[in-house]
Amino acid sequence: MGPATRFAPSPTGLLHRGHAYSALSAHQRAKELGGRFVLRIEDIDQTRCRPAFTAALLDDLAWLGLSWEQPVRVQSQHMANYHAALGRLRDLGLVYRCFKTRKEVLDDIGRAPHGLGPAYRGGPLLAAEESARLEAGEPYAWRLSLHAAKAHLGDCYDSLSFTDELRGTIAAGPHLAGDVVLARKDLGVAYHLAVVVDDGLQAMTHIVRAEDLLEATGIQRLLQALLGLPTPIYRHHPLLLGPNGKRLAKRDLAQTLQDLRRQGLSAEQLRAELGF
Numbered sequence: 670m671g672p673a674t675r676f677a678p679s680p681t682g683l684l685h686r687g688h689a690y691s692a693l694s695a696h697q698r699a700k701e702l703g704g705r706f707v708l709r710i711e712d713i714d715q716t717r718c719r720p721a722f723t724a725a726l727l728d729d730l731a732w733l734g735l736s737w738e739q740p741v742r743v744q745s746q747h748m749a750n751y752h753a754a755l756g757r758l759r760d761l762g763l764v765y766r767c768f769k770t771r772k773e774v775l776d777d778i779g780r781a782p783h784g785l786g787p788a789y790r791g792g793p794l795l796a797a798e799e800s801a802r803l804e805a806g807e808p809y810a811w812r813l814s815l816h817a818a819k820a821h822l823g824d825c826y827d828s829l830s831f832t833d834e835l836r837g838t839i840a841a842g843p844h845l846a847g848d849v850v851l852a853r854k855d856l857g858v859a860y861h862l863a864v865v866v867d868d869g870l871q872a873m874t875h876i877v878r879a880e881d882l883l884e885a886t887g888i889q890r891l892l893q894a895l896l897g898l899p900t901p902i903y904r905h906h907p908l909l910l911g912p913n914g915k916r917l918a919k920r921d922l923a924q925t926l927q928d929l930r931r932q933g934l935s936a937e938q939l940r941a942e943l944g945f
Contacts, residue, residue, distance in 0.1 A: 678692075680710060681719070687879070688726075691878060691906070695877040705738050751862055755858060761817075789812075811850070818891060829887075829890050883905040
């Protein structure tokens with residue numbers, strides 16, 4: 670299908686300059702490659718995502734002058750794809766049910782031997798205890814077992830890497846993330862699994878996104894290997910910072926594109942300000 674990039678926002682708030690920079694960067698890379706530009710709505714967190722935010726971001730991106738491949742993939746409409754991938758990992762014995770609360774997980778991390786880092790490593794319960802907890806209706810999360818993943822991949826596990834266009838070849842180091850959650854009852858499937866499945870299904874060859882997601886790429890590279898999916902080329906661009914030197918963030922009420930538009934800023938002015 671040829672080269673392809675994507676912009677994949679979560680509709681949990683309104684877009685700001687940082688989002689605009691990422692979207693324009695991905696769109697520009699698609700043009701440079703002579704490839705496809707894809708928009709994906711990552712709304713698997715139905716507790717925080719809102720249709721009004723989806724409508725607003727589509728309007729903002731069109732205002733910026735961007736166009737994208739149709740139809741737009743909306744993650745909440747494709748849960749079957751993610752559950753199928755989770756089922757495959759489950760059949761391979763690569764995930765386990767974790768009944769621990771967040772506090773219990775943090776306590777376990779705090780008690781871990783020095784040098785393992787701030788990442789959780791657990792394992793499945795004995796069959797009898799697991800059955801009893803399931804019968805009692807206790808909530809649980811599906812966690813990826815790094816121990817099982819390493820056994821499954823063998824020597825390939827330690828040599829996993831990915832290419833970043835700004836940094837070169839980077840060792841994946843999935844151990845730094847620990848046994849990440851891939852699904853849980855309140856949110857369904859988690860970000861890492863959904864994004865890897867979608868990048869594979871949509872044949873993404875180049876991923877352009879902010880450097881705050883660089884660490885996440887390691888565990889996503891592992892999931893690509895476990896699911897037999899190709900690994901894109903990445904470009905993790907620097908974060909756009911506000912006047913206070915901090916990253917722009919929705920939770921900090923960063924000035925939104927809607928605000929800028931109401932103040933009379935044109936799309937051409939914003940693109941020039943951002944270097945496009």
